[in-house]
Amino acid sequence: MNIDLTRRSFLRLAGAGVAATSLGAMGFGEAEAAEAAHVRAFKLTTTTEARNTCTYCSVACGIIMYSKGDVNAGEKADLIHIEGDADHPTNRGTLCPKGAALKDFVKSESRLTRPRYRAAGASEFQDISWDDALDKIARALKDDRDANLLQVNEAGVPVNRWTTTGFLAASATTNETAWLTYKTVRSMGIVGFDNQARV
Structure with a gap:
């Protein structure tokens, strides 16, 4: 049997073969379709x-x-x-x-998930509640501010300066949170104020 094939019809036939092979390789064959039906669900769907x-x-x-x-x-x-x-x-x-x-x-097993406190002179830390921790911090701040707040400087000018306590802010916050932190710290009179980004 003799096939009369021109250059144009050869290119057409070769192009059709390449297209059919490519479609099969991309998953349009019967085997790939059957396999795709058994793909497991994405692991994060139920999270x-x-x-x-x-x-x-x-x-x-x-x-x-x-x-x-x-x-x-x-x-x-x-x-x-x-x-x-x-x-x-x-x-x-x-x-x-x-x-x-x-x-x-x-x-991590060593990650702290609740506040701990070590009493003066003690060698061990003990777990305390968040309310107790915040009460201790607030009491220490209030006592120190009452004792050391400078309201008038040497020239008799009214100031609001608290130099015995410092504040270190977190830098992984929004602009709004950073602004609120700054305003809170400065309104208390704290002079020693820095940010984690500079540490």
Whole structure:
């Protein structure tokens, strides 16, 4: 049998063969269609998604945390995955090695989850409640401010200066939180005020 094939019809036939092979390779064949029907569900579909800020340096990268367990129903949430937030303007979905390892930081056995207090002269720390910790901090601040607030300087000019207590702010916050922190600290008269980004 003799096939009369022109150059044009050869190119047409070769192009059709390439197209058919490519479609099969992209998953349009019978075997691929049957296999696609048995693909397991995406592992994060049944999780709760929460956006937050990375706790490390002062860059304040956005992160997305995925956890299982309904906190509203009283269940303990189990963090299973952390990734960069692609919608965040600072990092646009990328994370440094420390940020990428945040899940290990959260699940670390040595991570403190409640306040601890060491009484004067004691060698061991003891766990205390958050209310007790905040009461101790507030009492220490009030006592120190009452004893050391400078209301009038040497020239007789009214001032609001408290130089015996310092304040270190977190840098992984929003502009609004940073503004509120600054106003609160300055209104108390604290002079020694710095930010984590400079440490």
